[in-house]
Amino acid sequence: RMSEVRFSKLSVQTCVCITKYIALLTTCSDVMSLTLQLDLRPPRSKLVMEKSNFADEKSRHRKNVEEHHFNHMVEVFIPGCAELPPSVQTEFDMPDDYYLIKDVPLTEFINKDFIENFVKKGSLYMLSHHTHIDKHNVYAVLPTGHLILSVHKDTYEELGLVGQPSQFNRKVKRKFVVEVDLTQDIFVPGKKNYERVKKGFERTELKADFLLSWKPEGTGQLAGSILSYFHGRYECARHSQVPQVSRHTDLLLPVVTSSQLGDSDDGDWCSARECYEWLGAVSCGISCNEAPEHYISRFCCPDPSEMTPVAVRHSITGFVAPGKVLRIQDSLRSYMTDNKTTSPWVALTVHGFADSPVSWARREHGFHHGGENLYTFLFFPDSTYWLFQAVGTNDICP
Amino acid sequence: MKRIVSKDDAPYYYLKVSLEFEDETVAVDILTFRTVIMKAMMSMYGEVGAAIQIDILKYEGETMSAILRVAGSSAVKLWGALTLLSYYDEKPCAFRVHQVSPFLMALASSSRQLLMSTV
16 A cells, blocks of 8 residues: 655644654554655845946945945955055054943943933944844944844843834744934933833843944044943953955956946956956955866856956954945045056955844844845946945845 | 846855864865765765865865855755765764855855954
């Protein structure tokens, strides 16, 4: 006697139960087999490739940088130069320290002095440290004055504040996002909204280590004065961005035309996607001049390519504010529009934090199998540029 | 101004992996590393699986860590095969998959791992 039963769209738990059941049943003399058909599609991701001109009034080159609040690594790759141009080097050399403050309770953020002196008077960037967005509660303060909390269901219910369920994995509502606007006029002690938030924070006693960077408005105050606010009550540590330099000689570069993003019919230029993969290889320190034996790898510089005698790659890693990226962008632009430039293009890449609750502006960001939210600019001498924005599975298209 | 949005059709997937042997004195060169991966694919998916094109873009002999490139359609197969490998040449070993991304640029930095060690 033979019978066949088919199930489809099973959850992992159901598969495990069925497997256990069949293992119990095969103690008798019947023959049983269980065939699993796996969904082998790769996880989803999005890559936006944009081509524009600095003179275009709709150009989003500034907005893109300003709205990407939390930056982990900034790198510049300049072919045709053995050293960074002086204007770019000064931007990299300017000290830009950030602080790590341990065990800060969330009630500190609703303190009136804190809001008046720091949140409203400059750009404050704070991100909870060592918290994974897919496992733990994550908190962030944006320079717009919003406090973003990405919390578990239990914490959300205990907090008692109004929020939205996470946009990713909607069927199982495990995480909720709460936004508190600290700069609102009605957000003052005594008002209903404020007291509710305060009670929620006091009841749940939420706290975390925070990475902090504050850029005061105007020149009235020093960026380090925020440290005196936390000093003495919490453990503070100051960190500087970690630089890294690598130089190349006799490097093959892909040939690209600033006006064409897609493939070339005659093989006259490389597509934007191929160029992006090659740039990624340079950032990872992969040498791709000569193709190694086929058994190991078939990756090499995309065709057509040109040889450059020198190239330099400079990066800083840490907690970088968008203001620094904007200044680096401006210095690279002025270098490219200078007549003496020997580079066919320059690349500026910025990597975001994998565990940030937001990617650009207040768009929610998550970590599915990777938390990538990064962008790359490619500046050409004729004031045109390419912009690549890459995000992962749990992300909204930028 | 032109804008192309490419969704869900990444041509390649990139994995940052490292191989650990229970016996810490064992070290393998790049050819043996490639053979280990091939054996892992063979044991899980047979001859067809072993023939899937996998590129080792970067290999470090001391740490036995590498950056692999595989076609998007085979990414899940490779990841599964590497995870389930437990022996090579009768020596217990395991693959640790540190980072996976459809963008090679994303593997240049990892805010999760880097911050753990420096701060």
